[in-house]
Amino acid sequence: MIESKPQIERVFIEKSSSLYPLSEKVLNNLGDIPQQEVDDEEEVREYLRLVKDPIGKGKKMLLLKSFKGDFIKPCPCTPHYLGCNYFIINADLNCPMDCSYCILQHYLDNPVLTVHVNTQDLWAELDRFLKTNKDRFLRIGTGELGDSLALDHLTERSRELISYFRDRPRANLELKTKTTHIQNVMSEKPAENIVIAWSLNSEKMAAAEETLAPPVRDRIEAARQVQSRGFRVAFHWDPLILYPGWEQGYSEVIEQLSSKIDPCRIAWISLGSLRFPKPLKSLIRKRFPSTRIIYQEMVNGKDGKFRYFKPLRIKLYQKVVERLITHIGDKVPLYFCMESKEIWKKVLNKEPGSKEEVEYFLSLLPRFDAD
Amino acid sequence: MKFTQMKPDQIDLDDQRFRIPSFSSLGSLIPSIKKAGILNPPVVTTRSGKIIAVSGFRRIIASRKLSLPMIPVFVLKETSDREAFKIPLYENLSVRDYTPIEIASIIKKLHDFGEPPQSIVRTYLPLFKSPPKREVMDVYISIHHLSEDIKEIAYKKQWPFSTLELMTNFTEKENKALYPFLKAMSLNKQKQLIENLFDISRKRDISVQDLLSSDEFSFIQNDKSLSSVQKAEEIFELTRQKRNPLMSMWRDSFQKACENLDLPEEITVIPSKYFEGDTLSLKLDFKSRSELKKSIQKLKELSDKKEITLLLDPLSHD
Known part of the structure; x- marks a missing residue:
C-alpha cells in the first residue's frame, strides 16, 4: 500500500491563532516548511488571486486559523432531490488531492487547505448539538468540505473525534476519505458508532480523474485493515462516471471489495452519479483539459446541476446495484446521494418519503443474523 | 492639459x-x-x-x-503611454460599461504598456465588474487574440464572458470554420452551438473543422436550396442531436407516442423538463362547458388506452 502525504509548500498562521495547541501540533508535525504569520485569511486569499491556478496552488498551502462560525451544519444536499439528514463538521476545509470533478473547486471561496485550530470551541458546540438532539439517531462526519484523513498526519484529529464520539453512541461519526492515512485510526479503540468510509471509483477513473489519490485497491486494503481492527466501514460510490468500459471497471472493483471486506461490518454504501453546477464545467475544462467526463449526455437537473440523462443514470445505478447485491448480498443498506424518489423506487425498490425516513433506514441495526 | x-x-x-x-x-x-x-x-x-x-x-x-x-x-x-492610456479608459467608463471584447482589448493594452499584473487584477478588473483574479486577466488576454470576425460577432451580440472564454479554446481554424454559421444566429443559439460543438469535438477527439466537414454537416452546407440562415438552423439542430443523441431519440419517441394516441387539438401532454421528473402535465383548452365535458370524456377514453403507458413510463421507449 503506497502512502502519499500532501506536499505542503507554505504554512500561513493567523496571528490570533498561533497559540492554540493544535497550531503547535500541526507545525511540529510539518517540520521544516516556510511559515508566514498573517493578520487574517484575507491576506492568503489576496495572494491566491494573483496566481494562475489558485485552486492548484491552494492545495499546497495550509492555513491555520480559528473558526468563528458554526462548526456543525446540516448537509446542504441539493434542492428537489432526496437528502439523508446528514450533519457535517467543518473542522478542516479543502483537500490536497485534485479530483477533476470535485465540487469544492466551485463551492469554497478560499482554495487554501484550512485547519480550524480552535478545537475547544468545536467540542463545546458538539456538546450543545448532541444535547439538543439527544433523542434522535444522528449521522455526522467531517468528510464533506474536505477529506477526513488527508491532513490527519498533521492534525491527529481522527483520534480526538473517535475518543469523543465513543462515549456518545447515538451519534454515528463517519470519517470519509480517499486516502490510506489510517495510522491514527488504527491506534484507537474501535466503537460501533465510528464508521470509517472510503470514496470508491473504478481504477481507471481513479487514475485519470483523481489526481494524487491512491489507487482504489489501496483504499480497499486500508478499509480491510480498519475493519480488521474492529471498526465498521462504509463506501461511497460517488461520483459514478459513465465512460467506455464503465460496467467492467465497476464490476472489478466490486469483486475486489467483496473479496477483502466482510459485508456484515459495512455500515452503508451510498451511490451518486456525476453532477456539477454549470460554473464548475468551465472550471473543469480549464483545469483538466484532457478530461472527457463532462462531455457525456447530461441534462440540467431540477436543482440546476448537470447530471446524466435519467435513463442513463438508471442504467448505471441498476448495473452497479446488481453487482453489489451479487457480491456482497442484499443486507448492506444502499442509499442514494442527491437522487429523486423515482430513482430510489426504480433502482432500489424503496420509497422513502423524506430525508428523515432515509436516516431511519440507515440507522436500523443490527442488520445481520448471527450465524 | x-x-x-x-x-x-x-x-x-x-x-x-x-x-x-x-x-x-x-x-x-x-x-x-x-x-x-x-x-x-x-x-x-x-x-x-x-x-x-x-x-x-x-x-x-x-x-x-x-x-x-x-x-x-x-x-x-x-x-x-501607460499613463496616457488611462485617459480614454476612464473617459468611456464614466458614461458606459465596457463590453467583454473591449475589456479584453483594454487589459491587453494595459499589460503591453507595462501595467503590473497585480495592478490589473486589483485595480482594473473590479472597475470592469470582473472578479479580481489573475486567471480572469489571462482569459481576457486570450479573448483579445480571437479573430476580428469572431470578435465583431461577439461585440454585436454581446456575448457573455463565459462564451468568449469557451471560444478561446478553439483553434484559429476552428474559429474560421464556425464563423459562417455563427453570424446567422441569435445569441442564445450561438452560445448553444459553440458549447455543443466544443463538447462533441472533445468527446470524439476531433477538431471542430473536421466535425463540420463530416458528411452530415457537409450535406447541409452544400445544399443549394437552403439560405445561410436555414443552413445555420439545420447545423444547429444536427449539433444538438449529436450532443444529446439519447435525449433526441427520447423526445422523438415521446412525440410519436403522442401522435399515436391521436390526441385532439385541445389536449396537449407535456413531459417534464428533460424528462427529469416522473410526472406529465396535461393542457386542456376549452371555450364552453360542453367543450370541457367533451374533452373530459375524451380524456377518460385516453386513460383506458394501453398506449398511454408509453407516455407514463419513458423507460418503455427503449
Missing part, C-alpha cells in the same frame, strides 16, 4: 496605440456633431513628432467626414 483648436487632418489616426477598438458604426455621432458640434473635445498628444489621438477617435473621424475646418482638443503633455 492645454485646450486648443486643431484641424482634424493634423491628427495622425494611423497610430492607434490608445484606441479602444469599437465595432460600432459612427451611427448617430455624425448628425449629433453636425447639429451640436463637438461638446466633449478629444485628447491628443505627440509621439515621434506627430500629433496622435489619445481619446475621441470616432469624434475625429466624424469631424473629418463632416469636413470640419477646426475642432476643439485637449493636448496632453508628454507622458508615458
Whole structure:
C-alpha cells in the first residue's frame, strides 16, 4: 500500500491563532516548511488571486486559523432531490488531492487547505448539538468540505473525534476519505458508532480523474485493515462516471471489495452519479483539459446541476446495484446521494418519503443474523 | 492639459496605440456633431513628432467626414503611454460599461504598456465588474487574440464572458470554420452551438473543422436550396442531436407516442423538463362547458388506452 502525504509548500498562521495547541501540533508535525504569520485569511486569499491556478496552488498551502462560525451544519444536499439528514463538521476545509470533478473547486471561496485550530470551541458546540438532539439517531462526519484523513498526519484529529464520539453512541461519526492515512485510526479503540468510509471509483477513473489519490485497491486494503481492527466501514460510490468500459471497471472493483471486506461490518454504501453546477464545467475544462467526463449526455437537473440523462443514470445505478447485491448480498443498506424518489423506487425498490425516513433506514441495526 | 483648436487632418489616426477598438458604426455621432458640434473635445498628444489621438477617435473621424475646418482638443503633455492610456479608459467608463471584447482589448493594452499584473487584477478588473483574479486577466488576454470576425460577432451580440472564454479554446481554424454559421444566429443559439460543438469535438477527439466537414454537416452546407440562415438552423439542430443523441431519440419517441394516441387539438401532454421528473402535465383548452365535458370524456377514453403507458413510463421507449 503506497502512502502519499500532501506536499505542503507554505504554512500561513493567523496571528490570533498561533497559540492554540493544535497550531503547535500541526507545525511540529510539518517540520521544516516556510511559515508566514498573517493578520487574517484575507491576506492568503489576496495572494491566491494573483496566481494562475489558485485552486492548484491552494492545495499546497495550509492555513491555520480559528473558526468563528458554526462548526456543525446540516448537509446542504441539493434542492428537489432526496437528502439523508446528514450533519457535517467543518473542522478542516479543502483537500490536497485534485479530483477533476470535485465540487469544492466551485463551492469554497478560499482554495487554501484550512485547519480550524480552535478545537475547544468545536467540542463545546458538539456538546450543545448532541444535547439538543439527544433523542434522535444522528449521522455526522467531517468528510464533506474536505477529506477526513488527508491532513490527519498533521492534525491527529481522527483520534480526538473517535475518543469523543465513543462515549456518545447515538451519534454515528463517519470519517470519509480517499486516502490510506489510517495510522491514527488504527491506534484507537474501535466503537460501533465510528464508521470509517472510503470514496470508491473504478481504477481507471481513479487514475485519470483523481489526481494524487491512491489507487482504489489501496483504499480497499486500508478499509480491510480498519475493519480488521474492529471498526465498521462504509463506501461511497460517488461520483459514478459513465465512460467506455464503465460496467467492467465497476464490476472489478466490486469483486475486489467483496473479496477483502466482510459485508456484515459495512455500515452503508451510498451511490451518486456525476453532477456539477454549470460554473464548475468551465472550471473543469480549464483545469483538466484532457478530461472527457463532462462531455457525456447530461441534462440540467431540477436543482440546476448537470447530471446524466435519467435513463442513463438508471442504467448505471441498476448495473452497479446488481453487482453489489451479487457480491456482497442484499443486507448492506444502499442509499442514494442527491437522487429523486423515482430513482430510489426504480433502482432500489424503496420509497422513502423524506430525508428523515432515509436516516431511519440507515440507522436500523443490527442488520445481520448471527450465524 | 492645454485646450486648443486643431484641424482634424493634423491628427495622425494611423497610430492607434490608445484606441479602444469599437465595432460600432459612427451611427448617430455624425448628425449629433453636425447639429451640436463637438461638446466633449478629444485628447491628443505627440509621439515621434506627430500629433496622435489619445481619446475621441470616432469624434475625429466624424469631424473629418463632416469636413470640419477646426475642432476643439485637449493636448496632453508628454507622458508615458501607460499613463496616457488611462485617459480614454476612464473617459468611456464614466458614461458606459465596457463590453467583454473591449475589456479584453483594454487589459491587453494595459499589460503591453507595462501595467503590473497585480495592478490589473486589483485595480482594473473590479472597475470592469470582473472578479479580481489573475486567471480572469489571462482569459481576457486570450479573448483579445480571437479573430476580428469572431470578435465583431461577439461585440454585436454581446456575448457573455463565459462564451468568449469557451471560444478561446478553439483553434484559429476552428474559429474560421464556425464563423459562417455563427453570424446567422441569435445569441442564445450561438452560445448553444459553440458549447455543443466544443463538447462533441472533445468527446470524439476531433477538431471542430473536421466535425463540420463530416458528411452530415457537409450535406447541409452544400445544399443549394437552403439560405445561410436555414443552413445555420439545420447545423444547429444536427449539433444538438449529436450532443444529446439519447435525449433526441427520447423526445422523438415521446412525440410519436403522442401522435399515436391521436390526441385532439385541445389536449396537449407535456413531459417534464428533460424528462427529469416522473410526472406529465396535461393542457386542456376549452371555450364552453360542453367543450370541457367533451374533452373530459375524451380524456377518460385516453386513460383506458394501453398506449398511454408509453407516455407514463419513458423507460418503455427503449
